Amino acid sequence: AAYGDPELIKAYIPKVSTVRSRITFWLSLFAFTLIVFALARPRFGSKKETIVTKGVEVVVAIDVSNSMLAKDIYPNRLEKAKKLVSRIFSRTKGNKVALVVFAGDAFVQLPITDDHISAEFFLDEIDTKMVSRQGTDMGAAITLATESFSKNDKIGKAIVLITDAEDHEDGAIAAAKIAAEKGIKLYVMGIGTEKGDMI
Numbered sequence: 001a002a003y004g005d006p007e008l009i010k011a012y013i014p015k016v017s018t019v020r021s022r023i024t025f026w027l028s029l030f031a032f033t034l035i036v037f038a039l040a041r042p043r044f045g046s047k048k049e050t051i052v053t054k055g056v057e058v059v060v061a062i063d064v065s066n067s068m069l070a071k072d073i074y075p076n077r078l079e080k081a082k083k084l085v086s087r088i089f090s091r092t093k094g095n096k097v098a099l100v101v102f103a104g105d106a107f108v109q110l111p112i113t114d115d116h117i118s119a120e121f122f123l124d125e126i127d128t129k130m131v132s133r134q135g136t137d138m139g140a141a142i143t144l145a146t147e148s149f150s151k152n153d154k155i156g157k158a159i160v161l162i163t164d165a166e167d168h169e170d171g172a173i174a175a176a177k178i179a180a181e182k183g184i185k186l187y188v189m190g191i192g193t194e195k196g197d198m199i
Helices: 006-012 018-040 077-090 116-124 138-147 172-181
Strands: 056-063 096-102 106-113 156-163 184-190
Touching (some): 056 077, 056 106, 056 138, 077 096, 106 116, 106 138, 138 156, 172 184
Parallel strands (some): 156 184
Antiparallel strands (some): 096 106
């Protein structure tokens, strides 16, 4: 009323079509749904696909006997070994890795996997309390590591054995020969100093 005659003003205001706005809304929503569906790239059915695997499989066997707590290497032999393994993992992207821990016995800490984040997590959890039977049975570690690889014969396989090199059992050389016969390379990394330390 302040602007003028209400009937005259009404004649100048364009009519609003609620039907048109609803149709526009639903068409826009439908178009948006189709776009999301298309971006998701859904696929139906199945097909065979040949995958070429690259890289190698590396099983790291870590000595967790009490002698690995010696502090002749800072902060101790075991922690230094874990840092070395972490470095190995960081340089083996695209390869599969596994963890074996051993003392008087050996067991698989992490089965063969390409999940390096999980590998780092399991590596952090390693300590000397994991194996109740003390000692250093390298033969058992090599044997278990040899059995921890996948059945794929077309990729390289390697064992990295990290220990303070105090073998209390027989069988390490025999186990290493069996691994070699299967085409598995064995790398031994001694850790510690000649001076040693009290534990």
